[in-house]
Amino acid sequence: MSIPANLKYAKSHEWCRLEADGTVSVGITHHAQDLLGDMVFIENPTVGRKLAAGEECAVVESVKAASDVYAPIAGEVVAANADVEASPESINQDAYAAWMFRLKPDNSADLDGLMDAAAYQAFVDSEAH
Amino acid sequence: MLKQTPLNARHREANAKLVDFSGWEMPIHYGSQIEEHHIVRTDAGMFDVSHMLPVDLKGEGARDFLRRLVANNVDKLQSTGKALYTCMLHEGGGVVDDLIVYFLNESWFRLVVNAGCADKDIAWMETQRDRLAPGLALTPRRDLAMIAVQGPKAAEKLWQAMPGTRDLAAPLKPFNAVVVGDMFIARTGYTGEDGFEIMLPAKAAPFFWQALLEAGVKPCGLGARDTLRLEAGMNLYSQDMDASTTPLESGLAWTVDLKSERDFIGKDALLRLPRNRQLVGLKLLDRGVLRGHQKVLTSQGEGEITSGSFAPTLNASIALARVPAGVNLGDTVEVEIRDKRLRALVVKYPFVRNGKALV
Missing domain, CATH: 2.40.30.110 (Aminomethyltransferase beta-barrel domains)
Incomplete structure (x- = not known):
């Protein structure tokens, strides 16, 4: 699957999308779900929680193992996706549609510090070797 | 360098995700572990379990040796092909490994042990053999591959893939095996479903796997094997029991014979240790x-x-x-x-x- 050009990526394999209202949607990448396998449980951060960049804030569990999800940028959690919590397999079906939570960024310019699609592809390739 | 089974190329063709399992390169899944799990519960799936090791015990007095070596009572094995699940214990009562013992005749028993324990098991069995029954031969059968076909439609699809096996394998009751030429077909498994574990020469394994594929048996990885065995309440060595735990504290009291007079390695400890x-x-x-x-x-x-x-x-x-x-x-x-x-x-x-x- 190709890596969407309109998103930003963290080294811990989260993607970010800047929404029209200025919030940022966060999910895990197709590559991450492929490594983890069939998703069976999602634990999202509670709405209102303030996150520092790089802070552990959510958990995705596949049949195989549990894996932490990190806040790609600093901000306050303004929404958690109950649909994904109810159907964790939606992450396997389309990782870039299955957003997990939304942040109101402390500073939206922080997104510029993340990787673009080409840089993330190169990062994934380098991790494979 | 990871060890490979004779089916490694088949797994690669099928886009398996391969992982290191006890030093073996094995498929964890072929796409979806959960789908593979459901296939075994509702239809028929197959697992490459060639990393497990069959060991042939041959010679006069094989049964007497096994009476000492394992915790379950091999005197339960009276008809040809009968299988017995048992633990093999240290003197201290801890589990060396769990295994299946097949009775073929008084001078031929086949033991199937875990991949991760194989070297240690062979060393242990040889030590005990040298001490108790030096005339017996222990032969690891790395020349054999093993395929488990499991699920409610396993039998029907096995006959379809290998019509020649039907007459001999169809009458098999659970926990019984039959030798068919150079194949060994056992009605055993690790999923809680009907099915067979089939040992055959390594060279023949890819053809057999292909025939099963064509009969509609889906390849399943060790991921599904683990969730299936857990649902079936079957122990996994190194997780649910090991050298530091006895079978009695591992849900395996039903496999330990403490009633008969027979002495076996670890029995004293089991009788002595608090439960x-x-x-x-x-x-x-x-x-x-x-x-x-x-x-x-x-x-x-x-x-x-x-x-x-x-x-x-x-x-x-x-x-x-x-x-x-x-x-x-x-x-x-x-x-x-x-x-x-x-x-x-x-x-x-x-x-x-x-x-x-x-x-």
Whole structure:
């Protein structure tokens, strides 16, 4: 699957999308779900929680193992996706549609510090070797 | 360098995700572990289990040697092809490995041991053989591949793939095996479903695998094998028991013969040691996933999960846990998962048998 050009990526394999209202949607990448396998449980951060960049804030569990999800940028959690919590397999079906939570960024310019699609592809390739 | 089974090329062709399993490069899944799990519960799946090791024990007095070597009583094996599940113990009562013993004749028994224990098992068995029955021959059969065909449609699809096996294998009752030419067909498995474990020459394995594929048997990885065996309430060596635990505190008292006069390695220790721990089944009541090594808090003290997972057939999380004696079926316990304590119910296992949920 190709890596969407309109998103930003963290080294811990989260993607970010800047929404029209200025919030940022966060999910895990197709590559991450492929490594983890069939998703069976999602634990999202509670709405209102303030996150520092790089802070552990959510958990995705596949049949195989549990894996932490990190806040790609600093901000306050303004929404958690109950649909994904109810159907964790939606992450396997389309990782870039299955957003997990939304942040109101402390500073939206922080997104510029993340990787673009080409840089993330190169990062994934380098991790494979 | 990882060891490869004779089916490695087939797994690659089928886009398997290959992982290191006890030093072997094995398929964990071929796309979806959960789909593979459901196929075995409802239809027929096949597993490459060639990493497991058959060992032939041959010679006069083989039965007497096994009477000493293993904790279950091989005198239960009276008809040709009969199988027995047992543990092999250290003097201290800890488990060296769990294995299946097949009786073929008085001077030929076949033992099938775990991949991760194979070298240690051979060394242990040779030491005991040298001490107790030096005339016996122990032959590891790395020349054999092993394929498990499992599921309610396993028999029907096996006959379709290999019509020649039908007359001899169809009458097999569970835990019985038959030798068909250079194939060895056993009605055994590790899934809680009907099915067969078939040993055959390594060279023939890719053709047999292909015939099964064409008969509609789906390849399944070790991931599904693990969730299937956990639902079926079957122990996994190194997780649910090992050298530091006895079978009596591992839910395996039914495999230990303490009634007969027979002396076996580890028996004294089993009779002497206090029995203050037990293996129980857990079903998670709150949302989350039980995993190995999570701490269990009970009214009788602390315990630990030995195997835990999401159970696809139950759409819930289940576990085997070692807890203090005195914890009873129906008790609610707490499990520490990250920063939370979640409630779990102590339940009887197996959790699933022949496609049916039992909890």
